[in-house]
Amino acid sequence: MxxxxxxxxxxxxxxxxxxxxxxxxxxxxxxxxxxxxxxxxxxxxxxxxxxxxxxxxxxxxxxxxxxxxxxxxxxxxEPWGHLDPSSEHRYTQAPGLQHKYRETALLLVSDICGGLCRYCFRKRLFIEEAREVNKEISTGGLAYIRDHPEITNVLLTGGAILSSSRPAGCSISSGRSARSITSGSSGSARRCLHTIPSGSSTIRRCWT
Structure with missing residues (x-):
């Protein structure tokens, strides 16, 4: 006990x-x-x-x-392994934005978790000199998404995103196709926060 x-x-x-x-x-x-x-x-x-x-x-x-x-x-x-085991640096297209799969972009918007898992494959995000997380996603991330119409899904991740404050400027406008914003890490359940219907030109925020 x-x-x-x-x-x-x-x-x-x-x-x-x-x-x-x-x-x-x-x-x-x-x-x-x-x-x-x-x-x-x-x-x-x-x-x-x-x-x-x-x-x-x-x-x-x-x-x-x-x-x-x-x-x-x-x-x-112990000196083994890599701090970037998934080679995410190869797919980073803008500060805090990764584009590995055609339809999906990933935004690293949080470096906060309720508890830091000792085996975390993004352990590098939580060391003092880490500079990959970008909470100000309007400074490059959103522009990249708008310029790539093939992206129809945006994953907000990094730490435990739902326990963090809302990322600044977290909004997407689309007049081309349905777009969704989901929250979670690789291998975990994702929660859809907003879906922008096809033909919509309205800017929707990730959460309010």
Whole structure:
């Protein structure tokens, strides 16, 4: 049983979650372990929230799956793999915009998640020097989409997009064909935020 966090209060609360970005604020991690993980968190960001932390069985840390999901490990410093395993840089056509598949454009508009997964294939977005996320998508991204009529689907992603504030200038005008704006990451469920009907010339916002 978890003795570090009050799980019932975490589940029953109607307040916004409390986000934690320092291991010093996680009572379930002792001083010696924090010292071992300092080099990891200096390079790769840590972020969780009180609800996620409340689900961890701190009495059996090696086996707990949620701990493995969001708490850093020294193995992250092993020199293998690539920070861009999907070679997304090859498909970047404008700041924060990727165009890999003919009908779909991808906008990196968020670098915030409720918890940063240690295995995330976009882990590079959460390091301090990352410059790929572009919340001001009106500075290139939308222009590229308007200039490419083959794009009929726009995916908003990066972090957990629905937990982020609305990207500035997030609107698309189309008079050619139906266009949809969806939210989510590769491999996750997508939620359609707006569809612009065929023939429409009205500018629709991603969400209000």
């Amino acid at each position: 978890n003795t570090t966090y009050d799980i019932q209060n975490a589940i029953g609360s109607t307040k916004n979650p409390i986000y934690v970005s320092s291991l010093d604020s996680v009572p379930g991690i002792g001083p010696e372990e924090r010292a071992r993980l300092a080099e990891v968190t200096d390079h790769f960001a840590f972020r969780a929230n009180d609800y996620y932390l409340s689900l961890i069985d701190w009495d059996d840390p090696p086996a707990d799956p949620i701990r493995r999901l969001i708490v850093p490990t020294v193995e992250e410093l």
